[in-house]
Amino acid sequence: MKKIIAAINMTLDGFCDHTAVIADEELHQHYTELLKNADTLLYGRITYQLMEYWRPFTENPTGNQSMDDFAAVMDNTPKIVFSHTLKSVDWKSAKLAARTLEEEVLELKKSNNDNGKDIYVGSPSLIVALTKLNLIDEYQICVHPVIAGSGLPLFKDISDRIVLKLQKTKTLGAGAVILYYEPISTKN
Template sequence: MRSGAVTLRVSGENNEMRPLRYSINVTLDGCCHHEAGLPPDEESMRYWTAQMERADALLFGRVTYEMMESAWRRPATVAWPDWMDEWEIPFAEAMDRAKKYVVSSTLSGVDWNAELVQGDLGPAVQRLKEQPGEGLWVGGVTLPLALADLGLIDEYEFVVQPVLAGHGPTLLAGLRERIQLELVDRHEFQSGAVAVRYRPAQVPT
């Protein structure tokens, strides 16, 4: 695959801003419930592990953070549970060790190598983007919608599943304004799923 890295610059002398990528599985009819698509397999988990490792940190809302923690936090016994296949372990280890930022108005504290995002969402995430590094990765449904409305997402990555869900939460439902995108890259899986990456297009005014 050709590189789709996005480098943005902010005012100032040679200041680079970390791009924020939104990544999610979505069915052909737009459902983004985490159980709506195909079950994960070795190829898809290998892909997600590689994509996640491109980021310096992960950005989650409360619901996604708690869901990820319940599934992928390393047990106190150190050994991964018996239900986990061998090919899932690299993803679990990458998720477990990743730096995480959590946006929540109800949590009073987090651990699992995580910290709460304080203050207004827009300025707080902007400050995270202005820190040095390769990029930030956000998942979930509600938080990315708010970030898209604020114009803070630099890259959209959708793994389109060959499934028609018929119901469930839909991708970026309620977006305030139309966002035109341009294709950065695509990748086809043996399962029939297709990963497509876009960035906001520069639309002439």
């Protein structure tokens, strides 16, 4: 069965702000490899629209190999977008969710397309919603050595205690640390 993996960047003080993190070559390479191993990406509207930034670089590369590689893999990875306001999406690899988040994720998890790839969730709101539904199998949190001071907290509105087990870490040259956690218990 496919795993649901929450993969996101955040500042040291727990905020999700893509403009605050250090997006260097090594980080782009890390996420390029991650997306190569993704069956599907799940995004909310805001994150989806932020990721559309990468679309033009597939036809007009930047000349920066790590950014261009990331743009290419982002363009090709299937995406499901959860939105109450979007009526359509025009990115060839994206589609709007036809069911609720829970229904969509449960269907994806048990799909017969067992290609060894997992489902990645990259939107703070979806990570929170799936955490509340106990559907996250692994958290891959990339903590950057930046204190933002304010912004969108990653685990906003989580009121239950969730115990995680550290599986491994990966340190990037610019000082970011990717923490790989598996949930082991939830206490209401």
